[in-house]
Amino acid sequence: MSLENLKQTVLAAIAEASTPEELEAVRIDALGKQGSVSGLLKTLGQMSPEERQVQGPVINGLREAVTNGIAAKKAAFETAILNQRLATERLDMTLPAPEAPRGTVHPVSQVMDELAEIFADMGFAVAEGPEIEDDWHNFSALNIPETHPARAMHDTFYFPDKDAEGRAMLLRTHTSPVQIRTMTSQEPPIRIIAPGRVYRSDSDATHTPMFHQIEGLVIDKGIHLGHLKWTLETFLRAFFERDDVVLRLRPSYFPFTEPSVEVDVGYSVVNGKRVIGGSEGWMEVLGSGMVHRRVIEACGLDPDMWQGFAFGTGVDRLAMLKYGMDDLRAFFDGDNRWLQHYGFNALDVPTLSGGVGA
Numbered sequence: 001m002s003l004e005n006l007k008q009t010v011l012a013a014i015a016e017a018s019t020p021e022e023l024e025a026v027r028i029d030a031l032g033k034q035g036s037v038s039g040l041l042k043t044l045g046q047m048s049p050e051e052r053q054v055q056g057p058v059i060n061g062l063r064e065a066v067t068n069g070i071a072a073k074k075a076a077f078e079t080a081i082l083n084q085r086l087a088t089e090r091l092d093m094t095l096p097a098p099e100a101p102r103g104t105v106h107p108v109s110q111v112m113d114e115l116a117e118i119f120a121d122m123g124f125a126v127a128e129g130p131e132i133e134d135d136w137h138n139f140s141a142l143n144i145p146e147t148h149p150a151r152a153m154h155d156t157f158y159f160p161d162k163d164a165e166g167r168a169m170l171l172r173t174h175t176s177p178v179q180i181r182t183m184t185s186q187e188p189p190i191r192i193i194a195p196g197r198v199y200r201s202d203s204d205a206t207h208t209p210m211f212h213q214i215e216g217l218v219i220d221k222g223i224h225l226g227h228l229k230w231t232l233e234t235f236l237r238a239f240f241e242r243d244d245v246v247l248r249l250r251p252s253y254f255p256f257t258e259p260s261v262e263v264d265v266g267y268s269v270v271n272g273k274r275v276i277g278g279s280e281g282w283m284e285v286l287g288s289g290m291v292h293r294r295v296i297e298a299c300g301l302d303p304d305m306w307q308g309f310a311f312g313t314g315v316d317r318l319a320m321l322k323y324g325m326d327d328l329r330a331f332f333d334g335d336n337r338w339l340q341h342y343g344f345n346a347l348d349v350p351t352l353s354g355g356v357g358a
């Protein structure tokens, strides 16, 4: 077949291709390893220099014509497909907004907003840290050395690789590493809360592998347990919106606080249900204590100059206590009926004056 004939044949095949698949078959026939045009290009190697000088431009011109023809046809297919999609996905923007489904604010988000509002009023800023942590921030700097039994207690999810500094990587097991990140990145005095996701390999009706905590940290001069107690009392009264919230402080142990204090909140039984307020019974709500000297030191601060307190609690649990849910797993099911029932109106932003309970 003459070169000109071959060219006409291939160009005709391109023109006739009616689908991207057919076009691809034409391309392979011409430009593929065994293709007709590729075959011609290979013959150039065996030609004499004079012959090549004449045939080279012609054969290469043929290849270019075929390549361009295929590219143009491919672009045409793409435009046609796009136009077809645009035609079928047309939206009528003049239609009224649908009545349902209407999104609601998840109780966890709601409670986090309430907490931020309450603590902002007491002069606390919101701090954040990464959910993928290293073992120095999550454990060592918090006075939990490698051999410490608390490491095993946390049911940690570890990553197989270490970070650039050779530290083990993990999903943070609590929000306490944000204490370290804050103390190493900003000068005291410090007043922060840090809400966020935490992870532990644990799962039943009251434990999910991912849950939410909020951390609080105050570092200043002359801070003592009295400040801690007042802060928690003020916070819990604002949160549960009752003046008769009573706290019970019990001695406890956390590696990163000394002394450590576990805080219970009193409840009364009304019509067989537990209601926060009064002191008929006690429910544990948070862990806290005076920040351990070693933690302050690990962050490069002088513990003789700076003292403080820290506390941590489960946001999901606070939400359950305040809004009366009893199964933690429902928090993460994404069941629209549950969300419609327990969710909050997005426009009801919690404010202290309007009531943080929305």
Ligand code: PHE
Binding pocket: 173, 174, 175, 176, 215, 254, 257, 287, 288, 289, 310, 311, 312, 313
């Ligand atoms: N990090 C602790 C936990 O996850 C809670 C805590 C925070 C205790 C701060 C004391 C001080 O159980």
